[in-house]
Amino acid sequence: SQQGEEDPQALSIQEGENATMNCSYKTSINNLQWYRQNSGRGLVHLILIRSNEREKHSGRLRVTLDTSKKSSSLLITASRAADTASYFCATDEWYSSASKIIFGSGTRLSIRP
């Protein structure tokens, strides 16, 4: 089934720098979501971008979507130690008029103080 693939798998940056994570997917989508997971915990929804949108902002988060390239990016500006987590993109897969959410393998982000 369709699956987002995040790049890079791991990213380590200095506090205050910007972090960019990329996601590629395989088939047409209605929307793409980004989730965050702190170590050993559940995922938390961050932001959703619809297929007819190209860019979306939420606080320090900026998401872009390029449906022609089947890719999305998540930018976290002015990173903080608390941003250390894994970040996942997720796409919807349709079957029998219902959707299921399929996740990629994630990017592990570490913020160095």
Added chain:
Amino acid sequence: ETGVTQTPRHLVMGMTNKKSLKCEQHLGHNAMYWYKQSAKKPLELMFVYNFKEQTENNSVPSRFSPECPNSSHLFLHLHTLQPEDSALYLCASSQDQQGLYRTGANVLTFGAGSRLTVL
């Protein structure tokens, strides 16, 4: 607190044990999900229930048996598991699986997970 509560948070069991994981949501959602998260692997969707009806079984071995008695509760019954079943089991809920039609989105709310170790 996300509104989705999973118990127990940690479980250690032998291969011959029978145990259950429980998930409860207080969000008024109608769809509930079980995902499995193993080390260095993507989240695997296991089961989906929409309005108490199972709508997805992603080729999960029969040693995992889900139960959804109502839209607020979801169980995962475990029996004769293997060590490779050790993982973080995540429960999630959403408005419903047809949410996409109304809002254009199916957004999941997750519990904190149940860490399962099979000896």
